Amino acid sequence: MTFVSITRLRIRSWRFMPGFAVQAIGSQRQCRQASGFLNGSLLPDRKLTFWTMTLWRDQAAMRAYIVGGAHGKAMSKLQHWCDEASIVHWTQDADALPDWDEADRRMRTEGRPSKVRHPSAVHASLGFAAPRTGGAAPIRPA
Template identity: 65%
Template sequence: MVFVSLTRLRVRSVWFMPGFFLYAIRSERQVRGAAGFLTGALLPDRDKTFWTMTAWDSEASMRAYMISGAHKAAMPKLLHWCDEASVAHWMQEADTLPSWEQADERMRTEGRASKVLHPSAAHAGLQYNAPRTAGSASIRPV
């Protein structure tokens, strides 16, 4: 079985974009070398919104990545930088990622809002527009 992690973040102001991108680059570099990482994808959406989807050999591997290195350093900043954040996790047989449309459906049905300090009106109910699925980029392990 493969553990899939899906995140959606909306940066609340262009002023936070440089820092967000710096930590995104560092986190992507970290995930490529993370133990248990199988594959992933990034999706820049509209309105300063960004999706990530990663596949892991286990939930433990994903959590070890999440609480270390660049990703750990970024997490507290996202509380302030984002006005919408959500996450969904699931197990699946296939070692390939689902489509972004399928991921969106998972987020809406199984996802949960993450803590942010300045939530939008739509944050708690995961009330967001369907993602623009063009422009996705793959993440491969090193």
């Protein structure tokens, strides 16, 4: 069984993009080196929206990653930088990444909004537009 984690973030203004980019690079570096990380993908979407998909050995490995290092530091800033943020997790038998259509479907049916200080009108309902699924970049273990 593998643990799947999907996140979706929308940055609310271009002025937050430089800081977000620095934090994203550090978080990705940390992820690639994290114990229990198996595979991943980053999907830049329209309107300053970014999806991540990561596969983990188990939930404990994912949780150790999210609270520490660069990712832990970035999480406190995202409440201010984002007007939409959501997350969904599940376990699956396959060790392959699901496709982005499945990630979107699960986000809408099983996901939950994360806390943001300046929510958009569709934040709580997860009523965002379907993602543009081309252009994803792999995240591979180091």
